[in-house]
Amino acid sequence: MGDTRTELIAAAIEVLRESGFSAASARKIAQRAGCNQALVFYHFGSVNDLLVAALEDVSTHRMQAYQRLLDHTGTLADLADSARAVFQADLDAGHVRVLTEMISGAQAVRGLGERVAQVLAPWRAFARDAVRQALAASPVGSLVPPEEVAYAVVAGLLGLEMLVSLDDDREPALALFDRARLLGETLDRLRPRPA
Amino acid sequence: MGDTRTELIAAAIEVLRESGFSAASARKIAQRAGCNQALVFYHFGSVNDLLVAALEDVSTHRMQAYQRLLDHTGTLADLADSARAVFQADLDAGHVRVLTEMISGAQAVRGLGERVAQVLAPWRAFARDAVRQALAASPVGSLVPPEEVAYAVVAGLLGLEMLVSLDDDREPALALFDRARLLGETLDRLRPRPA
DNA sequence: GTCTATACTTGGATAGAC
DNA sequence: GTCTATCCAAGTATAGAC
Numbered sequence: 001m002g003d004t005r006t007e008l009i010a011a012a013i014e015v016l017r018e019s020g021f022s023a024a025s026a027r028k029i030a031q032r033a034g035c036n037q038a039l040v041f042y043h044f045g046s047v048n049d050l051l052v053a054a055l056e057d058v059s060t061h062r063m064q065a066y067q068r069l070l071d072h073t074g075t076l077a078d079l080a081d082s083a084r085a086v087f088q089a090d091l092d093a094g095h096v097r098v099l100t101e102m103i104s105g106a107q108a109v110r111g112l113g114e115r116v117a118q119v120l121a122p123w124r125a126f127a128r129d130a131v132r133q134a135l136a137a138s139p140v141g142s143l144v145p146p147e148e149v150a151y152a153v154v155a156g157l158l159g160l161e162m163l164v165s166l167d168d169d170r171e172p173a174l175a176l177f178d179r180a181r182l183l184g185e186t187l188d189r190l191r192p193r194p195a
Numbered sequence: 196m197g198d199t200r201t202e203l204i205a206a207a208i209e210v211l212r213e214s215g216f217s218a219a220s221a222r223k224i225a226q227r228a229g230c231n232q233a234l235v236f237y238h239f240g241s242v243n244d245l246l247v248a249a250l251e252d253v254s255t256h257r258m259q260a261y262q263r264l265l266d267h268t269g270t271l272a273d274l275a276d277s278a279r280a281v282f283q284a285d286l287d288a289g290h291v292r293v294l295t296e297m298i299s300g301a302q303a304v305r306g307l308g309e310r311v312a313q314v315l316a317p318w319r320a321f322a323r324d325a326v327r328q329a330l331a332a333s334p335v336g337s338l339v340p341p342e343e344v345a346y347a348v349v350a351g352l353l354g355l356e357m358l359v360s361l362d363d364d365r366e367p368a369l370a371l372f373d374r375a376r377l378l379g380e381t382l383d384r385l386r387p388r389p390a
Numbered sequence: 391g392t393c394t395a396t397a398c399t400t401g402g403a404t405a406g407a408c
Numbered sequence: 409g410t411c412t413a414t415c416c417a418a419g420t421a422t423a424g425a426c
Contacts, residue, residue: 003391004391004392018302019302019303020299020300020301020302020303021217021299022216022217022300022303023302023303025418025419025420026419026420026421027418027419027420035392035393036392036393036394037419037420037421038392038393038394038421038422039391039392039393040420040421041420041421041422042391042392043391046420046421047419047420047421100299100357101299101302103357103360103361104215104216104295104296104299104300104357105215105217105299106215106361107213107214107215107218107296107360108214108215108217108218113361113363116361117361117362120361144374147367148367148370148371148374151358151367151368151370151371152351152371154354154358155351155354155355155357155358155368156347156350156351156354157354158353158354158357158358159349159350159351159352159353159354159355159357160350160354162295162298162299162350162353162354162357163346163349163350163353165298165302166298166301166308166311166312166315167312168308172342172343172346173346173350175343175346176343176346176347179339179343198409199409199410220400220401220402221401221402221403222400222401222402223401230410230411231410231411231412232401232402232403233403233404233410233411233412234409234410234411235402235403236402236403236404237409237410238409241402241403242401242402242403
């Protein structure tokens, strides 16, 4: 199917998800992609450059998925349901894990942290706008700054991913989404029709 | 001062904090501890065993600090203040970072995840009891299960640590603690004297 | 573009002197 | 307990054939 470049990115995502940053070597990624180790350096220059490219790829595609989610949900309860579904999909595909591995792995390599932060930057704005939109129709919407909530949401997703991967048990995390749905229902009932 | 074993553990904590799991080699840790690389294997058997010992050391000491915190705070507002102070101390000393690095690093090594999970297990119980105690006097205390809140709190701390280390900016995280304090004040005011 | 071969580096781990 | 010396495995990166 895809060319070697594309398959290397896909393989890098898989290795990051399954074995983490410290195991994401050129040899292991190339083996997964079914090609030679030297091609990593031909196409991307270095292993870290490939890993950043993989992160950017995941980030772009997931942002689109989240945007579609936001466009099709009205109530907070709907939003909680959709968020739960997307979170499950991310766990299955390892999208969030790619991010957590890159964040912690970036500590070891000079300059890598800045590049990861650059990938994460658009998510700040996206999450802020999403929270603002979601809380606009809520009675508590004017009480909390969207930036703060967005920061907490991103941090929460990262932390949940870490705990889930450690225990290999996503039930406690999913229970929190169910709890959020109940809370959303309550808030929706307080103002069923936005002005 | 301390014997070599103790200094190796201290050095392992420093390296994990500053450079992450993938850079925590026997050579680098021993150099930091001012001793020979072979002593890592003499005292601990393997590098991973040393890293687990370092994590256990941090876990034990921090649990004591958190317990003292809990014993000396009555209102939710007090609790938020204390939590903020402890979180700052943890950031400075890199205690939470040791945990996040071990969680993500454990993905690469068979069996390591289980050992990290064992260290984290007592924190589950501790956080659950702490949340139960803190919410006992609150009007919303009976509405949310302590286990769920505790899970969210632990995940939130992990996520905040990751974002803070990535951006090297703890202000957004500290702002969340200030927000929690305001919320705590409100809840405290609803029931100033517990029954 | 893709491969083989290789130079170079780093790391885990052990043996054995002291 | 601590050191030196060493073996072996794995990784990054490059040169050069095809």
